[in-house]
Amino acid sequence: RPDVIQPGYEPGTVVTDAVPQTTAPLGSPSEAEVEETLKRIQTHKGVIGTIVVNAEGIPIRTTLDNSTTVQYAGLLHQLTMKARSTVRDIDPQNDLTFLRIRSKKHEIMVAPDKEYLLIVIQNPSE
């Protein structure tokens, strides 16, 4: 059973001083900035859950319960691999940017990376 890490990061407080250290430009972003971006996504309107999956298909970060996470991670990982394989087979210089699956109840968005996969489930009508 994969060990699912729950996010425990508390974002920094609002700065009032002279040069506040809030965010860095995206040369190579700091961990704090990434955490903040993920937190913004999670708290965005209509977002049901977010899952970060590593290259082997094991979820490393999630906001959903364990069984749902494992199910989503496994299924979407395979689908993304297949989609990416399809895109690249047609043109090897091309690559998959993201995948959207819209269903009756909600929308599943998957953005793949070289090593990671970010899955967000949103209810767009909310």
Next chain:
Amino acid sequence: ILPKGSTHQTNMLLMSVWSCFFGQDEEDGTETGEGDEWMQGKTLIKPLDQLDLTEAELKEEFTRILTANNPHAPQNIVRYSFKERSYKPISSVDQLAVHFVLEGNLLHQDSDEARRQRAKQGLPEGRLPGLLELLFDQICCFLQEQTFETAVAEKPETPAGKKEQKITNQFNFSERASQTLNNPLRERGCQTEPPPRANFSATANQWEIYDVYLEVLQKQEKNKEKAKAVPKKDDDKGKKKMMLVETQSDDITKVAKVAKIIERMVNQNTFDDIAQDFKYFEDASDEYREQEGTLLPLWKFQYDKAKRLSVTALCWNESYKDLFAVGLGSYDFTKQGRGMLVFYSLKNSTFPEYIYPTTSGILCLDIHKHLPYLVAVGFYDGCVAVYNLKEETLQPIYKSTAKSGKHTDPVWQVKWQKDDMDNNHNFFSVSSDGRVVSWTLVKNELVFTDIIKLSLEGAVSEGPEGVQLPIMACGTSFDFHKQIDYLFLVGTEEGKIHKCSKAYSSQFLETYNAHNMAVDAVKWNHFHTKVFISCSSDWTVKIWDHTIKTPMFTFDLNASVGDVAWSPYSSTVFAAVTTDGKVHTFDLSINKYEAICQQPVVAKKKTKLTHIEFNPVYPIIIVGDDRGYVTSLKLSPNLRKKPKEKKGQELPKGPEVEIAKMEKLLILSRTKKIKTDYKS
């Protein structure tokens, strides 16, 4: 004597029997007749218990049938049928009657039993034992007290190749056996360690092959580079260490790019209708409105930490058409504090792409036309700075200091210029201290050059020790000509606009008495080379031909005008924002005197609009206000009109059209002017 129970027929049979005995002529059918003779001698003796039957009964014929049925077989066997749950008579009953059974003791010679017996006797199969052998066997068997079994047909064949049988002592034989000690069996085995095995599977897709080739190519290139340059060992080690650290941990920072994409997708979903409007919505009611147009509100951009600040500068990025920069600070003299430089993308309206906090409020900014990562910023405290968006730090890469010639008053406008002869980037700034300064980015520092000093004509003040110092005018805005490189306009706080040249540092080419209050913005037309527009807090917007000292058009907007901007798609369309929260859009080719659209764009009436910018590509404008919000609005079709094509004529395209349009208007107004001048 007739047997008991006999019938008439049997009587007849018996009679015939009797007659045979006597040898009488039996051809005569009536035996009774013959017998009668004999019989007459004797009378018929009836047994005492013979049935008395009547004549009719005697003549009755009884048929007796010989059947194959077994008379002893039961005829009414009933069996219980579970199917029908009742007793049912069996239809057919076995009629077989067995009379005699005798078990035989003959064996077929090819049967198993026969073969077994032959084997016991030690004879080869297929061969039948001969007579002598049979006898011999018999004797042996008798003596050995074995049962003898009959052999079948005798074939006196001499056996050939008979198995050698050990002839045992017939008379005195006893078998003795003994068993030696069995050695205990031990099984010993050993197994070597199996060679390490690994399962490997992979798919060979076209793209995997491509990836591998690419990697090999990159490695080759790296090797080539290494061969050229002498590698430093320390660096390599350091790099290796870095690599190890990265691969070991589950680095969350690698998710950054992907998280950004997802954030945009999530935003797109939430603001789906706005995105659709932005792309596709065209106000259909414009067809029914003759000349007027509308502005459709799209996204609203705000940043939490910028709430107290007002938008002091807006600039679109030329290369990335969805990216724009917002400078935040304060126009209020008393409320000076920190500022911020924030970049937004239209793809994500909830959170900025880049955020740079600053110590002093920003008043102006400009993004380099060709290098979209260089941003020049002017501050309230008189400094100018250059930010590089590619850098990781929050600090600017260049900043002017008191030593390096920073302004002593707020910097109101900055603008990038073309690279100078040494290919260094440079930009200009104008400030209230009356100086127009050119800054050049030379390696690590910012080198300044005073271009011009704005002095009030004729005004001279008494300085200390009796030296007469010229009073400086306060420059509040400037703009460079699109084609003529050295020509630029400067607007001052006194309401004058000076036409200057980079070459002349002390004299103006021309001065226009433009406004009664400070000139907030002055902008050259994108198409027509002679026309520029100016706006001021004295509620007016004026359009000028730089060869004529008086304005061509004047518009009174009933409120202090914060900013004015020409549209990039038409030479006659421009928009202005006022402090009463309205956006006024004008199209001179449609209506020379009035705005074709006057629309309040902010919810609260007290919000003042500070800046406006047209997007170079999309039909949208962004408007900044003094609460730190930036609102984007879409221009309706009426506001974007191109000249109508005449029937049969091809529509000419390009800036020439725009210039021609403007020229036409100018001629009209010039002629009117001449008339009025002449009259007056």
